[in-house]
Amino acid sequence: MKRRFAVAAALLASLTLAGGAVYQLNHLDESIEPKPPALATPALLARGEYLARAGNCMGCHTRRGGVPYAGGRAIPTPFGDVFAPNLTPDLATGLGQWSEADFWAALHNGRSKDGRLLTPAFPYTNYTLVTRDDADALFAYLRSLPATAQANPAHELRFPYNTQPALALWRALYFRPAVFQAEPSRGAEWNRGAYLSQGLGHCNACHGARNSLGATQGPDDFSGGMLESLAWYAPSLHDPAEASVAAWSPSALRQWLKTGSSPSASALGPMGEVVLGSTQHLTDADLKAMAVYLQGLPQHSASEPAPKRPDLxxxxxxxxxxxxxxxxxxxxxxxxxxxxxxxxxxxxxxxxxxxxxxxxxxxxxxxxxxxxxxxxxxxxxxxxxxxxxxxxxxxxxxxxxxxxxxxxxxxxxxxxxxxxxxxx
Missing domain, CATH: 1.10.760.10 (Cytochrome c-like domain)
Incomplete structure (x- = not known):
């Protein structure tokens, strides 16, 4: 009996410690510096609109045929559908009652205004890298949009993925808030490209390899993976046999990001949407920075499978x-x-x-x-x-x-x- 009691006590202590660790890991870097609301000048709104394009926010937050940014689009995941919310300033169904600090907490910490943990289908694992100034500019732009009353559909995630404890455990394993830090050994252009590609551009949300729980190895992993819910494969940007652009001319890569076409490739499927809604709107300077970063990614090839007998x-x-x-x-x-x-x-x-x-x-x-x-x-x-x-x-x-x-x-x-x- 004493042995059973000791085992039970040890198990309870372990669960308590684990629960405390999960709690602590879900409340990292949550101190938010109070700031007065930013004055919505034309320059700030223009900057915010540009950043919204860089993040292709409208692509997910607009249902087919719907009002831009009013949400409602289903984002399919292996665990069920997640519905992108309304980003217009509607008081009841959108961001009308949010503050800059609330919006920053969503991007940086993956938390909603009411403190709920957000599903990582919203790629805060990338957006956490966005600077506070850029977050404020983006929020100012969203607040300037026409308010559209459109309630957010409930997510259709399966149990237990639809629970807050499951999200807390996932975040404890795979998420740490961290603003982008420039690499001192790299130039300003490379760092700008890294900031756009890893952060707002969230390129590895598609091009990153994911484990069985849907986590990537980090925002700088572009090893490729199957977008199972869309039946497309996002090829590896590290692999010369797949989608590495290391051997492309910089001008050809910029052309491809700007137009969706180059002498050797066209952007089709989900990447076509990215070019249409995002990269074609970026400045030449930012396209060049992204090209510098993407062309400098480490190169490695996947192992080839054993050859099969050809079916002549x-x-x-x-x-x-x-x-x-x-x-x-x-x-x-x-x-x-x-x-x-x-x-x-x-x-x-x-x-x-x-x-x-x-x-x-x-x-x-x-x-x-x-x-x-x-x-x-x-x-x-x-x-x-x-x-x-x-x-x-x-x-x-x-x-x-x-x-x-x-x-x-x-x-x-x-x-x-x-x-x-x-x-x-």
Whole structure:
């Protein structure tokens, strides 16, 4: 009996200590310097609008066909849907009763006005790096928007992910508030690019590898990962075989971020939305800074899987399908057409280990964003209603292994598995 009591007491003490540690870790750096409300000058509002573009805030906080920034868009996660809230200054449903300090606590600490812990689908793991001055300018701009009364839908997270204790434990494991600190050994331009990419731009919210609980290794990890709820793959920016831009010319990278197109690539899928709503609006100086930072990322390649036996019959079927549906635009030898249709020969977007993006483009078409600098980009029609799962796999397998390309075949099961994922 005494032994059982001792074990129970030790367990209770351990749980108490763990609970205290979780509490402490969820209340780090919460002292907020009192400041008088910022005067909403035209210059401050312009700066805030620019920062909102840099963060692509409207992209998540506007439902399809809805009022900009009024919220309501579902953000799919592996744990259920999260709905982006109303950022307009409506008193009942928006930010009308918030202060600059409340807004700073949301960005920096991941806490709502009432003290609730926010779900990390709101990427405060990145936004914590934003400076207080930038947060105040962004808030001033949001307060200047027309107030729109639109109630926030309740999140549809599964248990236990919809509980505050689960969020507290997640934050204790994976979140520490920290304003961006410039790297003294780097120049001002590199640091500006790092600030934009790691902070407001939250690039690794898509391009970061996530563990089973949805956490990344930090805002400077761009190892790539599957956006399972969107059925797209965000490729690694560290890997020369995926999406590293280290070998690009700086001008080509700036052009791609500005227009969504470059001589060798187009921004499609979720990245097309980012270019449309965010990077095309950035200044040339900031685009150059981001290019300097992204081109300086550490380079490393993922390990290649063991080669599989090629399915020659599947590739032969794909060759016929390519001739019928693709060759007129992309060329008999996959050479493409400059400024119109991308070359497929040597195109690394086709050759990644994960074929999800190639299949999504075959299924849903390829549409670069219509930006101010490229208002009428060429597009590719969808083939989901024309090609069966086996035919899509055959076509993908052919283009991944023609004209000097070399990659694993795509199986019909790969197509089926991708189709079963949530797609908005």
């Amino acid at each position: 019959a599947l590739r032969e079927q794909g060759q016929a399908l390519y001739g019928d549906h693709c060759a007129s635009c992309h060329g008999e030898q996959g050479e493409g057409k400059a400024a119109a249709y991308p070359a497929l020969a040597g195109n690394r977007a086709l050759l990644m280990q994960n074929p999800a993006n190639l299949l999504r483009i075959i299924q849903r078409g390829g549409f670069a964003p219509a930006t101010a600098s490229n208002p009428r980009p060429y597009g590719m029609p969808p083939f989901a209603g024309i090609l069966s799962d086996k035919e899509q796999a055959a076509l993908a397998s052919f283009v991944r292994n023609a004209w000097g390309n070399k990659a694993a075949d795509v199986r019909p099961l790969d197509v089926l598995q991708l189709k079963t994922q949530r797609v908005d």
